[in-house]
Amino acid sequence: MKSHLGTRILQVVPTLLLVSIIVFGLQQLMPGDPALVLAGEERDPAVLAQIRAELWLDRPLPVQYFHWIGNVLHGDLGFSWRIRQPVAQLVLEKLPVTLQLGLMAFVIALSIGIPMGILSAVKKNTFWDYVANGVGLAGLSTPNFWLGIMLILLVSVKLGWLPPSGYVSLFEDWRQSLATTIMPAFVLGNAIAAVLMRHTRSAMLTALEQDYVRTARAKGLREYIVVLRHALRNALVPVVTLGALELGTLLSGAVLTEQVFSIPGFGKLIVDAVFNRDYPVVQGVVLVTATVYVALNLLADVLYVLINPKLRSA
Amino acid sequence: MRHILLVATATAAILSPAMAPRAMAEELPTLRIGLADDADLLDPTVARTFVGRIVFAGLCDKLFDINEKLEIVPQLATGYEWADSKTLIINLRSGVTFHDGTPMDAAAVKYSLERHLTMQGSSRRGEIAGMERVEVVNPTTVRIVLKAPSAPFLSQLTDRAGMIVSPKAAEAAGKDFALHPVCAGPFKFTERVPQDRIVLDRFPGYWNAPAIQLGRIVYRPIPDSSVRLANLQAGALDMAERIAPNDVETVRKDPKLKITMYDGLGYQSINLNIAHGPRAQTPLGQDARVRKAFELSIDREALVQVVYNGMFTPVAQAVPPASPFYAPDVKPRPRDVAEAKRLLKEAGVKLPVTVTLTVANMPDTRQTGEVIQSMATEAGFDVKIQSVEFASGLDAADRGDFEAYLVGWSGRADADGNLWNFLHTGAPLNYPGYSNKDVDTWLEQARGVTDVAARRALYAKVAAQSAQDLSIMYLYIPKTIVGMSAKLAGFKPVPDGILRPQGMTLQK
Numbered sequence: 001m002k003s004h005l006g007t008r009i010l011q012v013v014p015t016l017l018l019v020s021i022i023v024f025g026l027q028q029l030m031p032g033d034p035a036l037v038l039a040g041e042e043r044d045p046a047v048l049a050q051i052r053a054e055l056w057l058d059r060p061l062p063v064q065y066f067h068w069i070g071n072v073l074h075g076d077l078g079f080s081w082r083i084r085q086p087v088a089q090l091v092l093e094k095l096p097v098t099l100q101l102g103l104m105a106f107v108i109a110l111s112i113g114i115p116m117g118i119l120s121a122v123k124k125n126t127f128w129d130y131v132a133n134g135v136g137l138a139g140l141s142t143p144n145f146w147l148g149i150m151l152i153l154l155v156s157v158k159l160g161w162l163p164p165s166g167y168v169s170l171f172e173d174w175r176q177s178l179a180t181t182i183m184p185a186f187v188l189g190n191a192i193a194a195v196l197m198r199h200t201r202s203a204m205l206t207a208l209e210q211d212y213v214r215t216a217r218a219k220g221l222r223e224y225i226v227v228l229r230h231a232l233r234n235a236l237v238p239v240v241t242l243g244a245l246e247l248g249t250l251l252s253g254a255v256l257t258e259q260v261f262s263i264p265g266f267g268k269l270i271v272d273a274v275f276n277r278d279y280p281v282v283q284g285v286v287l288v289t290a291t292v293y294v295a296l297n298l299l300a301d302v303l304y305v306l307i308n309p310k311l312r313s314a
Numbered sequence: 315m316r317h318i319l320l321v322a323t324a325t326a327a328i329l330s331p332a333m334a335p336r337a338m339a340e341e342l343p344t345l346r347i348g349l350a351d352d353a354d355l356l357d358p359t360v361a362r363t364f365v366g367r368i369v370f371a372g373l374c375d376k377l378f379d380i381n382e383k384l385e386i387v388p389q390l391a392t393g394y395e396w397a398d399s400k401t402l403i404i405n406l407r408s409g410v411t412f413h414d415g416t417p418m419d420a421a422a423v424k425y426s427l428e429r430h431l432t433m434q435g436s437s438r439r440g441e442i443a444g445m446e447r448v449e450v451v452n453p454t455t456v457r458i459v460l461k462a463p464s465a466p467f468l469s470q471l472t473d474r475a476g477m478i479v480s481p482k483a484a485e486a487a488g489k490d491f492a493l494h495p496v497c498a499g500p501f502k503f504t505e506r507v508p509q510d511r512i513v514l515d516r517f518p519g520y521w522n523a524p525a526i527q528l529g530r531i532v533y534r535p536i537p538d539s540s541v542r543l544a545n546l547q548a549g550a551l552d553m554a555e556r557i558a559p560n561d562v563e564t565v566r567k568d569p570k571l572k573i574t575m576y577d578g579l580g581y582q583s584i585n586l587n588i589a590h591g592p593r594a595q596t597p598l599g600q601d602a603r604v605r606k607a608f609e610l611s612i613d614r615e616a617l618v619q620v621v622y623n624g625m626f627t628p629v630a631q632a633v634p635p636a637s638p639f640y641a642p643d644v645k646p647r648p649r650d651v652a653e654a655k656r657l658l659k660e661a662g663v664k665l666p667v668t669v670t671l672t673v674a675n676m677p678d679t680r681q682t683g684e685v686i687q688s689m690a691t692e693a694g695f696d697v698k699i700q701s702v703e704f705a706s707g708l709d710a711a712d713r714g715d716f717e718a719y720l721v722g723w724s725g726r727a728d729a730d731g732n733l734w735n736f737l738h739t740g741a742p743l744n745y746p747g748y749s750n751k752d753v754d755t756w757l758e759q760a761r762g763v764t765d766v767a768a769r770r771a772l773y774a775k776v777a778a779q780s781a782q783d784l785s786i787m788y789l790y791i792p793k794t795i796v797g798m799s800a801k802l803a804g805f806k807p808v809p810d811g812i813l814r815p816q817g818m819t820l821q822k
Contacts, residue, residue, distance in 0.1 A: 032705035036712055040354075040362030041724060043735070043742040044440030054435055082354050083508055084492055090508065149540060156548040164548045165541060166534065167510060262536045264510035272352065272509060277705055 008301050012294055019290040020072070023283050024065050034277035038081055055081060068283065077287075078280035080273075087284035090269060095288075097167060098258070098265035101181055101188065102250045108189030109196055110243065116193070117200025117239075121208060122227055132197065139194030144253060148187045148260035155183060165262040184261040188253050192246045199242050203235035210234070251289075342516060342529030343820040345802075347813060348542045348554035352509050352535035357492035358477035359429055359436050364724055364811070365535070367474065368555065371814045372514045372531050374497035375521075376476035377404060377423070378468065380727045382808055384636055386468060390418060390478055390498060390521075396764065399463035406454045410521040412480035413502035420450040425481040427458070430474075438475045440742075442467070463762045465769060469728035473810075500526045500815055509535060525816040527804075546571060546797050552820060553805075555813065557797040558678075559622040565797045574796045576807040577627055579634055579725025579732070582682070584671070584718050584787045590747030591714030597663040598717060604667060605784040607657040611693035612686055613649035618790050621681045626790040631777040632723075632732040634791050636809050638766055639729035641774040644781050654693035666696040672711070673720045674704045682789075683720060711745040719745060722792065727810060729773050733757060737780055748785035 035051045052058040056067055077087035120132035156164035168176040208231050216230045255267035273281035353366040358374055379389040395403045410418040427448050430438035444464045449457040483496035495503050501514035512533040536542040539558040545551040565573045586605055587594045597604045614628035630646040633639050673683040680701055687697040711719050735741045738757050739749040753776055760772040794811040801821040
């Protein structure tokens with residue numbers, strides 16, 4: 001077991017190194033000279049040269065890479081070229097915002113998707129089934145940014161119920177925090193709710209035809225107990241797996257949603273950094289994200305080993 | 315009971331002096347301004363963005379300012395005088411303090427100007443490179459000696475190069491000054507959450523405190539113009555810059571809102587590559603008649619009508635009509651397809667003449683490109699639109715990798731700022747590679763004289779020649795469109811598009 005874990009951990013090192021090379025290399029392929037973008041309208045050649053020298057842009061690429069990766073290995077992700085704040089600080093500030101948004105979106109997705117999936121499976125081929133399917137289809141095919149702007153116009157401008165954009169931290173004022181995030185979380189969760197709904201529906205349809213459900217019904221159990229306790233429990237297994245996979249979709253969806261609602265989260269951080277050619281921020285954010293994914297994968301592997309004794313001898 | 319009263323009175327007596335200023339600050343309203351972009355570094359020496367200048371209007375006073383008529387007016391200075399053509403004497407306002415309580419005096423002015431000129435990474439260096447040295451005459455007078463006579467120099471001191479920072483704070487913070495800037499403006503820096511907000515609070519020690527009727531300003535970057543407008547409509551903002559021309563009617567119809575529109579200092583133009591690398595080797599780049607035909611095929615009025623609801627002013631020169639250096643004789647030529655066709659025939663080029671027009675990937679610039687495409691087709695051009703992300707387009711232009719490039723300029727108060735960098739041989743923003751000895755000479759002469767009439771005559775020659783050579787085809791002057799709550803009053807529109815808090819009042 002130890003050797004298996006050891007190999008897995010050792011594999012992480014080249015993976016992350018590869019990610020760092022890829023993210024660094026891809027940026028170089030992007031057209032647009034960062035020094036030009038940074039210099040803005042005042043394009044004094046001497047200033048341009050100074051910027052290039054200060055940011056090591058005038059050195060060969062391998063030198064730039066090793067300079068950066070060397071600092072990263074010492075725990076220094078560098079600082080934003082545009083606003084001169086440490087990248088690590090920016091990441092720590094922005095990550096909780098997106099996590100809150102993602103978590104709320106996920107809760108919304110679960111609370112819409114699963115009940116609707118059950119409903120449409122139980123009431124198969126009835127009015128309710130068609131309504132649920134229609135709503136699901138709409139959720140899947142509505143672009144995030146369009147739904148976002150429509151919601152802002154309806155809920156904030158016409159009705160005046162919620163603030164149209166911005167973000168307040170949970171610790172500062174939890175009510176205001178929920179008020180600013182509920183709309184974007186709904187937009188983000190809506191598409192996932194549709195996916196969850198469709199999978200719950202088909203899993204439930206399969207489950208409801210199983211023998212144990214018939215047995216449960218034959219025992220004279222009430223229908224809701226049959227549906228919720230017997231069928232749903234089994235149907236949920238693939239749905240939960242799928243839900244976990246959709247968490248990734250959630251993070252990438254946050255990129256668009258945060259733009260529309262001006263939420264200063266992880267997604268907005270990386271989009272703005274790309275447009276401003278703020279390389280250290282892009283590199284830092286991608287590297288942190290990759291590290292988190294790799295760490296989670298590693299954790300999953302460890303858990304598999306702990307759960308499944310067969311793997312221990314391997 | 316008497317005890318309680320005594321205690322209460324005593325407590326009130328102790329607390330009242332401390333409470334008074336706070337209570338006053340609380341009485342004054344908070345102004346929430348929506349910006350089209352997030353500012354970069356909040357240090358006037360290194361700052362580069364337009365929205366940054368809007369924030370500085372609250373944070374950092376300048377030696378001079380410009381007013382609605384583009385006249386130079388004193389701000390931290392009280393006046394100036396040219397001792398000779400190279401020596402500028404500036405008298406300073408006495409008793410002004412920075413946000414950290416240190417005095418804003420001649421030594422601080424010398425420090426700030428030298429910092430702008432010499433600090434590593436300074437974006438101001440190019441603006442005041444003509445400065446040889448700054449001398450402190452007495453605490454309220456500085457003498458600036460220039461390397462050569464420079465008429466536009468004074469106007470540089472009406473923008474970031476004229477902003478004076480606290481030497482004590484700048485020395486202590488070093489490179490991190492931008493994270494907690496200390497100046498002598500009406501508001502002091504409180505906090506910044508990148509991409510979310512910049513908060514400034516009223517500085518009670520401001521030299522012109524009665525002009526400030528706001529307790530706090532919160533600047534919020536909201537890049538999407540429809541979302542910015544929605545925030546204004548919902549009451550989450552009191553003011554929003556750069557309202558889209560198509561949204562003007564929406565704002566006008568809303569009784570809770572009002573709109574102010576005024577000509578800016580900048581322009582939109584098409585840069586035509588005439589001598590910058592191999593891509594200049596096209597009929598359009600090599601023959602002025604083809605460029606003239608291209609210009610004659612375009613109806614600026616109709617273009618502005620279609621894309622911007624007719625709100626912008628068509629022009630054929632870089633200097634806006636509001637400027638004393640505007641050349642009234644250089645007007646946009648009316649569309650003349652027959653003449654355009656005749657010119658193309660005379661030039662003997664193969665029809666249709668293909669032109670690749672690079673435009674930034676934004677809805678209005680793409681649409682502008684499409685309108686130009688359809689108009690030019692009638693005269694015998696085949697315009698291909700290449701839509702690129704803004705930074706990539708800039709990079710391509712800088713390398714000469716373009717034939718025609720739709721690009722704007724935000725504009726400067728002095729005509730030199732709209733001309734030199736674009737038309738002088740080898741200037742940094744001269745993407746087309748334009749070089750004309752006469753134009754160079756006129757631009758240089760105009761820098762050397764301070765007489766307005768003499769400079770106007772020189773700039774008129776530049777405008778006429780540039781309209782002949784057409785390395786840059788000027789299209790229109792965009793308007794600054796500011797939407798605001800009906801409760802906001804006292805906003806003074808200055809053509810530079812900067813939102814100055816002086817005189818603004820907000821009803822609660």
